Amino acid sequence: MKKKSLPRLMLITNQARANAPLQEIVEKAATAGGCMVQLREKALSGKNLFELAKELRKITEPHDTPLLINERLDIALAAHADGLHLPETGLSIETTRKFMPNGLIGKSVHSLQGAWDAEIAGADYVLFGHIFPTASKPNDAKPRGLAELESLCQAVQIPVFAVGGITPERTKACLNAGAYGVAAIGALMQIEHLESTLQSFHQVLEL
Structure with missing residues (x-):
């Protein structure tokens, strides 16, 4: 998948923070379009x-919504997912590419060096954060902020997704810092607000 067709909004699942079954949340997001x-x-x-x-794949495929599996290459292959998202340490991009030559492969990074390494290894995108305070990482170090995001975006040619405390209201600042897109967890796990939240994201991302 080339950058021009890479969605600019990523929904990252978190059952612990969802107030409805993930299948229902993903169905709404896939129907709205413009995300992976x-x-x-x-x-x-x-x-x-x-x-x-497998259930999510059946939901996303008719809408052409890319489905990525975090870390588990075996499950990504068995479920016929569109790609794999790798943590900063663990399975290499090169190894993953051997099994998913046409798959979408992304990587979480927390430094400029990590982003450079991912780009050289052939990642399709990197996920950088956390940018803002977030409930997903309450005990982590302070947020990396927009200045670090801007420096990283200027240092690589592949798409950079900002993650961590992302809301529609904070998305424009991430784009102004050079991010290609944003990834959200908590903001997209509340089904009663999901439709309006997606619309707000789409407006900022011009989808």
């Missing part, structure tokens, strides 16, 4: 994660 979905449920067993991945 990263299945990231580290608390699930491999079997349950695989079953959920």
